[in-house]
Amino acid sequence: MTVKEPAAPESTFAATLAALRDALGDDAVRVGDAIGERPMTDWTRHGPTRPAALLLPRTTEQVARALMICNDARQPVVPQGGMTGLAGGSIPRAGDIALSLDRLAGVEEIDSAAATITLRAGTTLQTAQEAAAQAGFELALDLGARGSCQIGGNLATNAGGNRVIQSGTARDQVLGLEVVLANGAVLSSLNKMVKNNTGYDLKHWFIGSEGTLGVITRAVLKLQPQRASRHTALVALNGYEQAVALLRRLSTRFGNDIGAFEIMWPDFFDFGVKLTGTRSPFAEPHPLYALIEHASFDADDDGARFSNALTDALDESAIRDAVIAQSIADTRALWAIRECTAEFPVKLDPINFDVSLPIGEIGAFVDRCRVALDRAWPGNESYFFGHIGDSNLHVTVDGRSVPGVDHHDVYALVYDMLAPLRGSVSAEHGIGLLKREFLPVSRSAEELAAMRAIKHALDPNGILNPGKLF
Template sequence: MFLAELVEALGADAVSTGEAIAPRHRTDWSGVSPALPLALLRPRNTGQVSAALRLCTKHGVPVVPQGGLTGLAGGAVPRPDAVALSLDRMNAIESIDVAASTMTVQAGATLQAVHEAAAAKGLLFGVDLGARGSCQIGGNLATNAGGNGVLQFGMMREQTLGLEAVLADGRVLPMMRPMQKNNTGYDLKQLFIGAEGTLGVITRAVLRLHPLPRTRATMLVALPTFDAALELLGRLHARFSGSVSAFELMWRDFVAASLKWQSLREPFDDVHPFIVLTEISGSNEAALAAALEEELGSAMEAGLVLDAAIAQSQAQARSFWKIREATAELPTNMHPPLNFDVSLPMADIGRFAAACRAALDARWPGNISVFFGHIGDSNLHLSTDMSTVDGSEHDVEAIVYGEVEKFSGSVSAEHGIGLHKKPWLGVSRTPDELEAMRSIKLALDPLGLMNPGKVFD
């Protein structure tokens, strides 16, 4: 009866079961616990999402929202007793208000489509990440995605003016007011951003846009120490206030792996302990280049910079980014990779990385682990080849998250909790904080049907 009612409400082409459900909908990029859901729902509009959730509540069937399935924490992995609800058909760019610098989109629109639509109007969306061609705005919102532009613009939370969400019982919250100033009690939309679908389904959003930079300089800079990277970042912020759009630090282990995996040449004549990829935006190309050369020269004289290269073309800028975006090569070259996405106080990141490296080397000499991160927003990534640590996932996690706890950091900077990090959430949240989160969950989803088992029990 339940499936028949879904077909009647959504249409036969919007409800798939059994082997008609494509394998991609049985897990996400994390590869955690693949499962065939009871059904796959692909609604076309908010009304159909509402109808589907009403029926799920009526029959007590859990719902697992799915976006582009590019998550790395298992947040979109379905269950055999649940329906998977995909937003991929709700992918419209509904409108762009150039004067107000806003865009209204459906949740299934890809991040790349949002970027392209904004650029066509001379505007920029402030969040960018390597999965831009596949990830969807709804998923970006549900995980409060960050990526490469956080340093300049902030995470998805800062890019969102309005939101539409559907609660478990089918009620629609039309929080789509596009005003920056709106002090009318609780800012309800913020509850759904970062909640990983555990409170409801995000269906539409009003996004904040920014002026498209007239010019942008991309540089690779070689550094002797982590502390030199922090000092260089401070200098760039002081000289180019509000214009540093990326500051991607790569430890030597990551650079070496990236070059090997992609058959690339060393970017400098000498091998250096750290390389940072940084981008600065500006209004005048010649003036920006002159200011950067002056600042880099001063940093070299101070011993902060060992070598540097400023991209002379878009092709060269892309070649610089290719080194950093080797993360796409991790699944192919690590067997498999165990990925960490942590945040720490900026001043402690270098010491944290050294402590993790020492602990991993002491336990598994010769292990392959690589360190890289956004750094300017306190975000560090670490990936370990499981075949070089005897497949001891829990032991590696215990080492890394143990160090996170020592440094008062967070077990998840931007990937979310999902299934993968749920056992470690207590490292970064107190019992009272967790109880407050459970109270919110109970208030909005009293039957516990929305993405059950994710984030916390």
């Protein structure tokens, strides 16, 4: 069943396919047109490249057998989830075999005593969220792609999303993980315990490794109680320092009941108001805006404490103004401004940045970045906004406002400014295919050498997602 003798490339591949069909069944090994469009690219639309074959295993054991065969044949494998990535981490190269987790899907168990959910990797995030809600819990992980993205991909990329300030990233939700290594060995560490200090905590090697160290097949995630009341406010601020002070002030008063702290610079805010066809709730413009959510476990919380905290801040000149949503419609209208980014791919030719910086340095970075962009490309239209509580800044430069400029030059300008601040070129989207060139901005030569040593130890033949991350 395994191919051990070296052979001419074509006959080797044919033998590999035959062995895979033998192991997985004919219907789980597709080639040519039968592969379809979906495995060819992710949400970046880069590539698109048809893989040499598509595998659709149904069990962990089938994943293990498939990898064993590919490893023996030195056949590169690109693991694929919901194909919603934004860094090209799951786009095949010509000749790669795509390993889809689509069929290895479903909720295996909800343990109400332990407050855990055990999921197969191909389960969509939304399915997992709904199962958790039905059992009276909440899965803290949430992101825009919830209907398509899969748990395996969420963990392989350490997805961020909407609730990081409150509950951390995908990594922070994981208690146990099952992973298949390149050689087919199954590491089934489906731990449900909060405390477990028995040797190296294997799950952390694989979370965020973008499919280069192993294929995630199952996971045990933490569940938390459902938050019972939510209140939203839009706050006007006189600048970035005031924003940081407000974040600390509210955190001190409410701990992690502060569930969102989204900062919008005026360019972004005005553009968002225009795009959504609404009006600013403030009579005059302000230097900075914060969209803040307070979410409490207390079902009787009427929002008075949150609104009092903002009134106190106003009385002490710690903010310039505030609007508190009084209805669901109000809340939606405020969030619509922030979520105008959904229209960016349609209304702009977006050159996107997803960087992170120490929270205190983001304001000065934005100022310097704007000056540098204006000096390089006068008339550029750029929008600054971010999840400040997560140290995450987004910048979108409209490519249409810098005609003839190579996008690569825009990337280089921003990332070069990030390097001396020890900033990260990828806060939440990963490195994948598209940011490999810029990884050394955020990682030292020693760190990269250590990563390569680990990669070699776990995947000596380099079959897992080659060409990604490094």
